[in-house]
Amino acid sequence: MKIMILTDLEGPAGVNGRSDGIGNTMLNRPTADLALVNEVNAVCRGLVAAGADEIVVMDGHGGSNSIDIFKLHPKASLMQVGDWSPMVILDGSYDAFIQLGCHAMQSSGAYMCHTFNSHGVAEMRFNGEQIGEIGISSLAAAYFNVPTIMVSGDDAACHEARAFLGDGLEVVPTKASINRYSTVNYPVEEVYRNLEAAAERALRNLDKAVCPQLPEHCELIVRMMCPNHANGPERLGIERLDEVTLRYKDDDFMEVWAQRNGWAPGVHKRKFNMNPNWLHPYTLARSAFKD
16 A cells, blocks of 8 residues: 655644744744654654555645655655645555655644735635645645545644544544643653554545545635735736636646646646646656666
8 A cells, every 4th residue: 555644844842933913933843854764764664554554745835845865764765846746645556645755835823824925825724614734735645536644733624624524534633722922841751652543444444435526527716825925926927806806717626726826827737737637756766667
């Protein structure tokens, strides 16, 4: 079985942050990075115990530079991405998807809450419903029929994940939110045990996992914090509803998401030939040397 773990850095127990006047700033990065890799390794232990053959860890925070590969579980490959990449990190060759170290969406009031850009995005709505990073990532996996089987992070992130994916989802709270910059971290050894057990349980129950249904028509409404943030997308042909609000729409979810990330309509699809049967360059390269 092939598993993808997508990481973020706000959610692990022991990570600290504060306001920089607008959004979030991470404090004591060495401690945060260590907290993250320890939690990743706990999940890997559980996955291996449940029969995982291949684990790919996508370093998903900021510049994709939060995980020290020399401290990573020996069964895990490390994926790091730059700017010129397809707007997805997995494909249909994966059996399951895990989101680790998550935070809740902007305006939730939870610890270090934001939606992709704590300095730019005030709110995102997908087909009318408010959505954050957990939901978007789950839909990106569902595009390839890959179920999200587990989410970890602060308690608000876990509630958000279950609200989106259902009560059967395995969640592991790592801390309790007090407000955007205050939290109570749970004992790390307890968190590691819970992560390992939940990962093993989630993979053993993979046959019960369900992907969210992608709609026939996709509309993403994004309300920015500043009018300047809407100028660039409008120049690329994105519909501007008012001074700070943009509307992205297409029948293909990945096309909508690519547009939101700066690709002009149709360009990402042409360059990568993106469709539900598409295979990631990593998958192709790995297969070539396995044969």
